[in-house]
Amino acid sequence: MPDDVPLEGPPRRMSPYGTAGDEPGAAASGSHAWEAFRGWEVLFAVSLAVAVFSVALDSDVPTWAKTTSITLLLLCTIAYLLLGRPAIKEGDDDDSRRSLLYWALILVAFVPAAVLSQAAMFTLFALCSQAFMMLRPRTAVITVLLINFAPAVQFVLHRGTSMTELLIFMVTAAIGVTFALIFGPWITRIIRQSAERAHLIEELRASRIEVARLSAERGALAERARLAGEIHDTLAQGFTSIIMLIQAAEAQADPARHLTLAVQTARENLAEARALIAELGPPSLNGSTLEEALRRITGRLGEELDVEASFAVEGPSQPLPPGTEVVLLRAAQEALANVRKHAAAASVAVLLRYGEADVALTVTDDGVGFRADDASDASPGFGLRSMRARVEQEGGTFTVESSPGRGTALTVTMRGTPREPGV
Numbered sequence: 006m007p008d009d010v011p012l013e014g015p016p017r018r019m020s021p022y023g024t025a026g027d028e029p030g031a032a033a034s035g036s037h038a039w040e041a042f043r044g045w046e047v048l049f050a051v052s053l054a055v056a057v058f059s060v061a062l063d064s065d066v067p068t069w070a071k072t073t074s075i076t077l078l079l080l081c082t083i084a085y086l087l088l089g090r091p092a093i094k095e096g097d098d099d100d101s102r103r104s105l106l107y108w109a110l111i112l113v114a115f116v117p118a119a120v121l122s123q124a125a126m127f128t129l130f131a132l133c134s135q136a137f138m139m140l141r142p143r144t145a146v147i148t149v150l151l152i153n154f155a156p157a158v159q160f161v162l163h164r165g166t167s168m169t170e171l172l173i174f175m176v177t178a179a180i181g182v183t184f185a186l187i188f189g190p191w192i193t194r195i196i197r198q199s200a201e202r203a204h205l206i207e208e209l210r211a212s213r214i215e216v217a218r219l220s221a222e223r224g225a226l227a228e229r230a231r232l233a234g235e236i237h238d239t240l241a242q243g244f245t246s247i248i249m250l251i252q253a254a255e256a257q258a259d260p261a262r263h264l265t266l267a268v269q270t271a272r273e274n275l276a277e278a279r280a281l282i283a284e285l286g287p288p289s290l291n292g293s294t295l296e297e298a299l300r301r302i303t304g305r306l307g308e309e310l311d312v313e314a315s316f317a318v319e320g321p322s323q324p325l326p327p328g329t330e331v332v333l334l335r336a337a338q339e340a341l342a343n344v345r346k347h348a349a350a351a352s353v354a355v356l357l358r359y360g361e362a363d364v365a366l367t368v369t370d371d372g373v374g375f376r377a378d379d380a381s382d383a384s385p386g387f388g389l390r391s392m393r394a395r396v397e398q399e400g401g402t403f404t405v406e407s408s409p410g411r412g413t414a415l416t417v418t419m420r421g422t423p424r425e426p427g428v
Contacts, residue, residue: 045093045131045134045135045138046090048130048131048134049085049131049135052127052128052129052130052131053078053081053082053128053131055127056078056124056125056126056127056128057075057078059122059124059125059127060074060075060078060118060122060124060125061075062124063122063123063124066121066122066124070121070122071121071122073117073118073121074117074118074119074121074122074124074125075118077114077115077117077118077121077125078114078115078118078125078128080110080114081110081111081114081115081118081128084107084110084111084114085107088103088104088106088107088110089104089107089111089135089139091103092104092107092139093135093138093139097139099139099140099141099144100140100141100144101139104139104140105140107139108136108139108140108148111132111152112148112151112152115128115132115152116151116152116156119152119156120156123156126156129152129153132152133149133152133153136148136149136152137190137193138193142190142193145190146186149186244274245342245345245346246267246270246309246342246345247267247270247271247274249309249345250263250264250266250267250270250309251263251264251267253309262308263309266305266308266309269305270305294322295325295330295333295334295357296316296318296322296357298334299316299333299334299337299355299357299366300316302337302338302341303315303316303337303341303353303355304316306341306344306345306353307353309345310344310345310350312350312351312352312353313351313352313353314352314353314354314355315352315353315354315355316354316355316356316357317354317355317356317357318356318357318358318359319356319357319358319359320358320359320360321359322359323359323364323421325364325419325421328399329364329399329401329419329420329421332395332396332399332401332417332419333357333364333366333417333419335392335395336366336368336392336395336396336403336415336417337355337366337368339389339391339392340368340415341353341355341368343389343413344368344370344372344413347372347373347375348370348372348373348374348412348413349372349373350370350371350372350412351371351372352370352371353368353369353370354367354368354369354370355367355368355369356368356369359421360421362420362421363418363419363420363421364418364419364420364421365416365417365418365419366416366417366418367414367415367416367417368414368415369412369413369414369415370412370413371412372412372413373409373410373412374407374408374409374410374411374412374413375407375408375409375413376407376408376409389405392417396417396419399419400419400420401417401418401419401420402417402418403416403417404416
């Protein structure tokens with residue numbers, strides 16, 4: 006993955022649906038544990054229902070106290086539906102205004118309900134978990150302590166309460182607070198870390214899509230460059246040759262020979278164009294060996310320029326990968342095209358040498374040459390740059406030796422097929 010693709014972003018508020026900004030419908034897949042928002046609602050509904058029925062069935066509480074306590078619990082339900090549920094569902098920030106207002110109403114309604122009837126405290130099973138879902142850890146701890154111990158004020162109001170009842174209440178509240186303070190932050194931290202990992206996974210997925218897009222663009226540019234090289238190595242060179250032959254024919258009293266060569270070159274150029282359309286295959290090798298193709302294009306150059314052009318092979322011939330044959334043929338075509346256009350040479354020699362584990366093509370001429378302190382300086386034109394790129398892409402080496410007035414020697418070395426010992 007590229008280094009410039011960021012993986013980290015601003016933290017987002019965790020909600021039972023995922024992280025802030027996620028669509029609620031995303032929870033339908035059930036791919037994450039914290040997306041089970043219905044579980045929290047079921048817990049709230051069950052604990053509230055148990056609390057209401059327990060209050061209604063509490064024979065030790067006067068009717069007016071039962072009615073008031075149940076009414077206050079219903080007010081807690083309304084506050085949850087109007088404020089608490091939207092705050093959780095929409096992923097409000099911790100201690101948001103809506104969350105704080107919700108918990109202010111809960112304290113105002115729940116504490117009196119629990120004072121009037123201890124059975125109302127069954128609602129704590131849902132309220133304690135909601136505190137850690139909606140508030141900052143410190144605020145949640147304070148809220149949990151308040152809703153658990155504030156109802157103890159009933160023992161002050163009812164002076165007939167025994168120490169046993171007070172002790173039972175304090176122990177029960179302490180146990181509830183202990184579990185809430187231990188498991189609440191722990192579970193919330195796990196959920197938050199899981200939500201952050203899900204956020205990173207989404208960013209990674211987006212980064213992979215971006216990398217794929219950039220790779221496709223880079224592949225398209227590489228293919229465009231390859232096509233440009235193919236056209237330059239085939240069609241452009243053929244058209245140049247045709248133009249030079251026609252110009253030579255115009256200057257001759259008997260243009261028949263040059264016109265015949267021009268027609269032959271035009272036909273081969275047409276074959277090259279058809280080959281580019283059909284998978285860019287090199288027609289010069291169709292039905293012939295690499296040596297035959299090199300001998301043919303070398304002999305044609307000698308006929309076109311009326312110069313001495315020789316082709317030789319050193320070492321026993323060996324089968325080469327198709328890609329290697331194409332690279333060597335294209336290199337020879339480019340080198341001979343440069344001789345035709347720039348060298349003004351009297352002789353050209355093409356040598357194909359098979360080594361133990363490589364094959365080398367050398368094209369030498371005795372033309373005007375040019376200044377080349379190194380191979381990179383020897384690549385001023387598109388043809389030589391394209392040839393170098395193609396050779397290096399196939400794992401070969403490309404060198405040019407030249408100086409003004411001393412001709413040029415171009416060598417391409419490619420990996421061949423190692424011969425078996427004794428062959």
